[in-house]
Ligand SMILES: CCCCCCCCCCCCCCCC(=O)OC/C=C(C)/C=C/C=C(C)/C=C/C1=C(C)CCCC1(C)C
């Protein structure tokens with residue numbers, strides 16, 4: 001580890017990060033790892049993570065970071081021994097691509113072209129047969145009831161076996177719920193209920209964001225998805241342009257949805273989809289003027305609080321850190337990117353694989369990251385004055401004469417082109433509650449090169465970093481019988497291209513951010529986005 005100062009910017013002239021954006025083969029059986037350091041004796045179970053693994057099919061490249069075919073990874077920890085395994089998910093997108101040796105289903109930033117072997121008439125019908133939505137579940141994996149699902153953000157989720165990593169079945173959420181897709185970041189209640197949010201394009205082009213609930217495992221063993229329901233509908237601020245939503249907030253009594261100025265132009269989406277060469281990225285646009293709207297709904301009974309219109313200036317948001325209620329206020333902590341220019345425009349693989357100077361140049365033009373705290377008063381009574389009376393924050397909320405409440409944030413962390421992203425908290429203990437610590441991946445001009453711990457009360461940071469090493473989102477696992485909030489370990493997959501064994505599972509002491517152990521493996525592990533712990537729960 002080097003550089004204890006979070007503001008010290010490390011350079012990557014050797015461009016070793018390129019390795020995490022290269023295709024790898026799946027494994028037929030788990031690989032052994034070499035463990036150095038001391039693994040906590042209580043740490044047993046599996047870490048499951050998702051990401052892209054196949055970045056081209058034959059001669060056809062995928063263009064965007066979120067296009068590569070879904071690869072599931074597993075580190076298995078058992079009595080001090082660690083193995084590593086990975087398999088491609090047998091999605092329709094993958095199976096058909098492998099069979100036809102070309103991109104068959106359009107991905108986020110890569111369009112599928114019609115089969116050149118088809119004659120002109122059958123090609124014509126392929127163009128106009130409508131939208132074939134991708135099931136490439138590269139974003140996350142989480143449990144629903146007793147089952148594990150690999151997911152993207154469409155209506156298709158894929159059931160997988162967390163032990164063998166085999167693909168079990170494709171599930172269409174539209175068979176159960178009125179949604180066009182849901183996020184890859186659900187919330188889970190203490191009783192196992194799963195909540196999520198998604199766009200819903202209703203009849204007559206009516207638009208809403210639906211919050212859904214999937215109940216906990218059923219006593220009769222039936223599939224909880226069969227009992228899933230929409231619990232509350234939030235309106236869209238623009239008629240044909242819902243905002244892109246990647247996650248949401250949930251406190252003890254409220255749902256919080258941040259409607260960002262990155263919009264899906266539905267007319268473009270529906271009209272241009274059948275045209276040659278269109279992909280999802282082509283259907284996004286930024287609304288420079290609308291700013292960012294916060295929506296709040298109560299959980300029980302589920303109802304939209306329509307009288308409060310919370311507004312602030314434009315930002316992109318992908319990851320909610322946490323949200324909680326305190327003394328009549330809702331505190332919402334977010335990883336934001338300033339402005340309305342869509343951050344995903346900067347995540348094309350050509351950008352990510354460029355020489356270091358070019359990577360930096362491109363990130364200079366992109367929105368700048370900031371971790372922010374917004375505070376929403378539930379009692380709104382006085383025009384023109386700051387309504388936030390929480391002693392520990394400088395965030396403000398002012399009621400204007402037009403009835404809107406203007407929010408200004410408190411900045412929790414800011415560093416030029418140094419993002420604190422992919423946030424994780426001690427979820428089982430602190431989700432929806434007042435908390436102290438968040439752990440995240442440090443992105444240096446979009447390149448992941450450190451793991452950071454942020455104390456949201458003092459703004460102190462600690463970090464782990466190692467030369468020419470590229471970590472992933474750190475997952476927090478509490479110590480059994482933990483007393484303090486940060487009593488536990490962080491697990492992250494790190495790629496160190498020059499090393500004899502170029503990837504390792506890193507186990508950090510979450511309190512000190514020091515290394516406890518690493519389990520190194522003789523293969524490169526491509527970039528992973530999100531993950532969870534497997535069936536034999538870690539701990
Ligand atoms: C781990 C290191 C990464 C290195 C760089 C990362 C930089 C990150 C900067 C910001 C954070 C962004 C986090 C995003 C994380 C993520 O996992 O995003 C993946 C999202 C995907 C693949 C989304 C797919 C969504 C689709 C296909 C949506 C489809 C739809 C529409 C667009 C409209 C109509 C409905 C429908 C079909 C659902």
Ligand SMILES: [Fe+2]
Pocket residue numbers: 184185246318319530
């Ligand atoms: Fe995410």
